[in-house]
Amino acid sequence: MENAVAVIGAGVMGHGIAQLFAQAGSAVRLHDAAERQLASGLSAMEESLALLVEEAVLTPQAAAAARARVRPTTSLDEALAGAGFVVEAIPELLASKLELFDRIEQVVGEDAIVGSNTSTIPISLLAQRARRPERMVIVHFFNPAQLVPLVEVVPHPRMPPAAVERVLEALRRIGKRPVRLRKEVPGFVANRLQAAVVREAFHLVEQGVASLEDIDTVMTEGPGFRWSFVGPVEAADLGGLDTWQRVLDNLAPELSRAERAPAAIRERVARGELGAKTGRGLFDHAASTLAERSRARDRFLVRLEKLKRR
Ligand SMILES: NC(=O)c1ccc[n+]([C@@H]2O[C@H](COP(=O)([O-])OP(=O)(O)OC[C@H]3O[C@@H](n4cnc5c(N)ncnc54)[C@H](O)[C@@H]3O)[C@@H](O)[C@H]2O)c1
Known part of the structure; x- marks a missing residue:
């Protein structure tokens, strides 16, 4: 699933999440509804990649290849087409997130995992209108997402163990240290x-x-x-x-x-x-x-x- 990743929202968190998957070799579509935000997200990503080159974490070639794997788009449908893993990072407003999940469900394939970077909204509320709640999961990154290793993971209670493992594995593959919470709680840990x-x-x-x-x-x-x-x-x-x-x-x-x-x-x-x-x-x-x-x-x-x- 990790080979095509859609990150929705290119603000403080989204560009860093997109960068992580691109560095790990995935094709990434980075979507933002606002053209200006998309541009500033991409330039923040380029600055971050440049820092990693300066610090000898990445070669200049690896940084360029990571950047080339990120396709920015203001079209949600284009971002979602063929994505196996979606991570939303739009503002912390339940109504906006629910509307986005409705649209995601209409476009992505049966196997796709739908993740949210919410800081505070419980998975049960996020999944309240979903036809397939069992594929929804909170993946809570920390700012700056591309540098802080922790990701707190709260799967929907009906997510099959194999799907939870796929999520954890995908996060490990991008260099994160995921911690799966045993139950839903405001603010996570x-x-x-x-x-x-x-x-x-x-x-x-x-x-x-x-x-x-x-x-x-x-x-x-x-x-x-x-x-x-x-x-x-x-x-x-x-x-x-x-x-x-x-x-x-x-x-x-x-x-x-x-x-x-x-x-x-x-x-x-x-x-x-x-x-x-x-x-x-x-x-x-x-x-x-x-x-x-x-x-x-x-x-x-x-x-x-x-x-x-x-
Ligand atoms: N900032 C943090 O430190 C932090 C840390 C962990 C989690 N979070 C969570 O991550 C999420 C995003 O936070 P952020 O700080 O990156 O926000 P942000 O405001 O910096 O970025 C959100 C982006 O989403 C775009 N957007 C808004 N509605 C959209 C839509 N319907 N479709 C596509 N794009 C849309 C905006 O144009 C903006 O660029 C929130 O749920 C937040 O609670 C934030």
């Missing part, structure tokens, strides 16, 4: 873990314990530094479960139980201060910083992946 950390981070700032800058330093130089190699479960084992029992018994009652986003975020959003994309958010960002910072992040991620695989 990774975003729940991130949300727990972020909630506590803002709680500590509100309590005057640390500045915003300190929070980032504590994470990137402390737990985050270690977590890339030793996960929190193994860290508990290495640290000693007797210690961790005391730590959790003592700390659990102290932790934030906030049920909504913190005031520090709400107030800025209300003022239109959305972060790097508006030049100001929790920190101030110079005009060129977003692109520079993304490039620096991507370079670090490429090098981290190399280090981890060594």
Whole structure:
């Protein structure tokens, strides 16, 4: 199925997903309803391939071949024709996704797998109108999709085991480390873990314990530094479960139980201060910083992946 892949939506996530399949040798159709988005998705992909060449992950020939395997199109039907695997990455709006799935079902063949990169919508809602729900699956990539290894996989409960295995295999083939969730839950696993950390981070700032800058330093130089190699479960084992029992018994009652986003975020959003994309958010960002910072992040991620695989 992996030989013809259709990626629908060429925004932040779609171009990276298309790039992965193209690097692994698949013919990829990248579709976006907006011509401008398609063009900017392709140029982001070209920049990413150039970075991989600079970092000696790809030869210039392999990068050119990957780019040549991606056929951009604003025609959905053209993108879907003959596709064995479809991954949708359009905005997180259930109505739009349902409408898209209706159209996908009308065009793709019986054997095709239909994947969604949704961040929050459960598979049961995504498949609510599907004639063949058993071929639908959430494949939740992380931004930047072409560089972060994890993909969380939530198959429709009726997806046959062999089809689930095909999906996992396809993801492994493009170099990802898929984790299949055992049941449906809002936010999957990774975003729940991130949300727990972020909630506590803002709680500590509100309590005057640390500045915003300190929070980032504590994470990137402390737990985050270690977590890339030793996960929190193994860290508990290495640290000693007797210690961790005391730590959790003592700390659990102290932790934030906030049920909504913190005031520090709400107030800025209300003022239109959305972060790097508006030049100001929790920190101030110079005009060129977003692109520079993304490039620096991507370079670090490429090098981290190399280090981890060594
Ligand atoms: N951005 C992230 O960090 C991230 C991470 C994981 C998952 N996701 C999920 O991935 C999906 C896409 O997110 P994104 O950040 O790439 O969004 P985005 O807004 O950057 O890109 C979406 C693209 O879809 C196109 N589009 C909209 N409707 C369309 C349609 N009907 N047919 C074809 N193209 C259409 C838009 O023109 C746009 O280019 C969402 O479900 C999101 O929740 C995002």
